[in-house]
Amino acid sequence: MTVRRFGRTELTPELQQALRRATRLEWITLGMLAVTVTLVIVVMGSSQAMKAAWIEDMLSFIPPLAFLVAARVINRPPTRSRPYGNHSAAGVGHLVASVALLVMGAYLIIDSGSGLVSAEHPPIGTFHLFGHTVWQGWFMIAVMIVSIPGPVILGRMKIKIAEQLHDKVLYADADMNKADWQTGVATAVGVAGVGLGLWWFDAAAAIFVGASILKDGITNVVTAITDLADARARTIDGEDPHPLVAKAEDYARSVDWVLDAGARVRDEGHVFHTEMFVVPRDGAAQTPSRLRELTEGIVDLDWKLEDVVVALVEELPAEVHGGVERDKQSEGGQVAR
The missing domain is CATH 1.20.1510.10 (Cation efflux protein transmembrane domain)
Structure with missing residues (x-):
């Protein structure tokens, strides 16, 4: 982390x-x-x-x-x-x-x-x-x-x-x-x-x-x-999930050593507190420099993504989105915990 x-x-x-x-x-x-x-x-x-x-x-x-x-x-x-x-x-x-x-x-x-x-x-x-x-x-x-x-x-x-x-x-x-x-x-x-x-x-x-x-x-x-109440970050009118959530998740998944990723994002006022949960690929080395690069890459996406924490997990928590594999599991009634 x-x-x-x-x-x-x-x-x-x-x-x-x-x-x-x-x-x-x-x-x-x-x-x-x-x-x-x-x-x-x-x-x-x-x-x-x-x-x-x-x-x-x-x-x-x-x-x-x-x-x-x-x-x-x-x-x-x-x-x-x-x-x-x-x-x-x-x-x-x-x-x-x-x-x-x-x-x-x-x-x-x-x-x-x-x-x-x-x-x-x-x-x-x-x-x-x-x-x-x-x-x-x-x-x-x-x-x-x-x-x-x-x-x-x-x-x-x-x-x-x-x-x-x-x-x-x-x-x-x-x-x-x-x-x-x-x-x-x-x-x-x-x-x-x-x-x-x-x-x-x-x-x-x-x-x-x-x-x-x-x-x-x-x-x-x-x-x-x-x-x-720490609900998921939404647009300024409160009607839709904020697009930065999906943008941050997509960026994390695009990193070569990341298998899947999902974010838990809450609105702190002007900025978002972002907890990015990352499932690494088998055999991929997770060094502090790699984690720092991923964190800084997320921060650089937008000024509102200031409060960023990256956590390595074996499987994504149920509260986050996750990728294609997780969506298929959810459709089949299985939710990772």
Whole structure:
């Protein structure tokens, strides 16, 4: 067995630039949210949709803050008490951001649904501006429309960087940005509906926003819990096994002295902890240099494959994939243990 030093990722210049860009985007997001929250408070009144928008904006602070904190914690080197380093901080941040989405969506549906059932008519007052009486709804609609472009642009930029860095906190924040602009559109429509005499438009808009956010929250919470529970590494959206798992296994099998190989890979945040189990060919010499070459070859496949352990075994554990021979055994009902 050979172990490569791990616990702190050395990012390439390109990835370091991506991380700095993501950090700037999160600070911009916090500044934008501060302005939006202030404007919404000023014009909110008694509108359910505006109240939903305000709550959504307040909870929107959580994902970017979680990302900024996780980014600092991850940079700490491994210690004897934390030999795996602090990559899991990204997973914790992802869970925090996901729970914020889930709670917000559920709250909006329950709160607005109760208002709709009880037939609450949201009163929207007036402003006296330069000697003229102006309907407050116009200010609400204007604030919502102004708040839409920022989340649309920031969300699309974050998605690309999240995939590049394999950062699920940033990915969840991009989902929150999507919820932000959807909230703006739905709230503007809801307030306009009230102005046209359709009182139920306000609550209906808030429920629509809540349902969309709840869906994203459930998806992200499931993915975050799955990762923290040491499930097999998956893509950033949590839908498929990560292709690097198969890539690492194929590489190990391509080595001339390896008969079969299978990997047990878990997501540590930005990087993967990879345990590669290798069945050597009969008569093949397994020297420390060969094991080191195999380990470094796996690491060189992708920057995310940083935490790599290679273990020699007589037969592959049942928990890993294995090659063609193992697949045939599984089909016949025999599983290597």
